[in-house]
Amino acid sequence: MVNYRFLGNSGLKISEITLGNWVTHASQVSDDAAVRTVHAALDAGITTFDTADTYANTAAETVLGDALQGQRRAGLEIFTKVFFPTGPMGPNDTGLSRKHIFESIDGSLQRLQTDYVDLYQAHRYDHETPLEETMQAFADVVRQGKALYIGVSEWTAEQLREGHALSKQLGFQLISNQPQYSMLHRVIEGKVVPASEELGISQIVWSPMAQGVLSGKYLPGQPVPAGSRATDDKSGANFISKFLRDDILEAVQRLKPIAADAGLTMPQLAIAWVLQNPNIAAALVGASRPEQLADTVKASGVVLDDDTKAAIDTALGDVVFSDPEDTYTVSPKQRLV
Known part of the structure; x- marks a missing residue:
C-alpha cells in the first residue's frame, strides 16, 4: 500500500504516489479503461488525484469525476489547475485573471462532480495579470469553500516568495508547487527547493520517469517503440524529445544493473529516487492500464542507500539537466490566446 506525506506546512496528508491524468483520460485510453485504472489506484491506497481544466480541453476532468463517483469524498484529495486556454479559447479563457479563475473553478467543480477541490493550482505564472489580483481571487475561492x-x-523561487507573502497577507496557505523533476531533470534543486523548504512549500512532481525514458524502453541508436509517447503528439512527444539523445539513452541503460541490485524495476527505481528528496510530497504518475500501477506503487516506502544514489549519479554523469536558470523559461511571457 502507498505511504502518505504532509503537503507543505499544512495538516493535509496526500498519497506520496498520486495519479495524474494529463495524457491518458479522454485522450489515450477509453473511459472504461480510465475508470478501471482509477479504481486500481484506490485499491492500492492512492487517494490523491491530479488533473487540470486544460487536459483534453476539460474532458479529462469529466472522466475523473465520473470515475470517482460513489467514493467517499472525505477520503479523497482531488487537485486541479487553472491557467491554460480552455473552451472556445477566447481572450479571457486563459490566464490567472479574477474573471478566468472564478469561471474556471465553477466549471471544474461541475465536471468533477464535487463541491470543492482539496488543492487548486495556478498551472503557470501569469506575467500579464498583477499577482495581487491573482492571489486575491484565490483567497476568495478559498473563503467561498470551493x-x-x-x-x-x-513557479520560480522568486515567484514562490512573492506569492507566499501575499497569501499570508490575505489569510490563506500557499502550500505546493508542481514542477517537472526526475533523475534526468533536476533544475529545481538549485533555487526552487531551497526557497520552498524555507517557506513551507512542498513539491508535487510531474514526469518522475522523464516521460517514460527512465523505464529503459527507449534504446540508443534504435527507432522509438511503435505506439510509445514519443510517437504521439497528443501525449507529450514535445516534452520527451529532449531526453531522446543517444548519450542520455546510453546513460539510462547503465541504470539497469543498479535497479536489479536494489531489487527494483526501472520505473520503481525512478519513482523511489524522486521520493528520497524530503521536499517532495508526491510523485505524479500516469497509467493507461491498471497493471501499470501494480508495479509503480511498489516504489512507495523504498529507501535507497547512499551507495545506490551515488551509483545513479555516476551512471548518469553529465547528461542530467540541472541548470536552475531553466526554471525561468517555463511560464510563457504572454498568454497563449
Whole structure:
C-alpha cells in the first residue's frame, strides 16, 4: 500500500504516489479503461488525484469525476489547475485573471462532480495579470469553500516568495508547487527547493520517469517503440524529445544493473529516487492500464542507500539537466490566446 506525506506546512496528508491524468483520460485510453485504472489506484491506497481544466480541453476532468463517483469524498484529495486556454479559447479563457479563475473553478467543480477541490493550482505564472489580483481571487475561492488549499506549478523561487507573502497577507496557505523533476531533470534543486523548504512549500512532481525514458524502453541508436509517447503528439512527444539523445539513452541503460541490485524495476527505481528528496510530497504518475500501477506503487516506502544514489549519479554523469536558470523559461511571457 502507498505511504502518505504532509503537503507543505499544512495538516493535509496526500498519497506520496498520486495519479495524474494529463495524457491518458479522454485522450489515450477509453473511459472504461480510465475508470478501471482509477479504481486500481484506490485499491492500492492512492487517494490523491491530479488533473487540470486544460487536459483534453476539460474532458479529462469529466472522466475523473465520473470515475470517482460513489467514493467517499472525505477520503479523497482531488487537485486541479487553472491557467491554460480552455473552451472556445477566447481572450479571457486563459490566464490567472479574477474573471478566468472564478469561471474556471465553477466549471471544474461541475465536471468533477464535487463541491470543492482539496488543492487548486495556478498551472503557470501569469506575467500579464498583477499577482495581487491573482492571489486575491484565490483567497476568495478559498473563503467561498470551493478550494481548501492553493498551490502553483512551475513557479520560480522568486515567484514562490512573492506569492507566499501575499497569501499570508490575505489569510490563506500557499502550500505546493508542481514542477517537472526526475533523475534526468533536476533544475529545481538549485533555487526552487531551497526557497520552498524555507517557506513551507512542498513539491508535487510531474514526469518522475522523464516521460517514460527512465523505464529503459527507449534504446540508443534504435527507432522509438511503435505506439510509445514519443510517437504521439497528443501525449507529450514535445516534452520527451529532449531526453531522446543517444548519450542520455546510453546513460539510462547503465541504470539497469543498479535497479536489479536494489531489487527494483526501472520505473520503481525512478519513482523511489524522486521520493528520497524530503521536499517532495508526491510523485505524479500516469497509467493507461491498471497493471501499470501494480508495479509503480511498489516504489512507495523504498529507501535507497547512499551507495545506490551515488551509483545513479555516476551512471548518469553529465547528461542530467540541472541548470536552475531553466526554471525561468517555463511560464510563457504572454498568454497563449
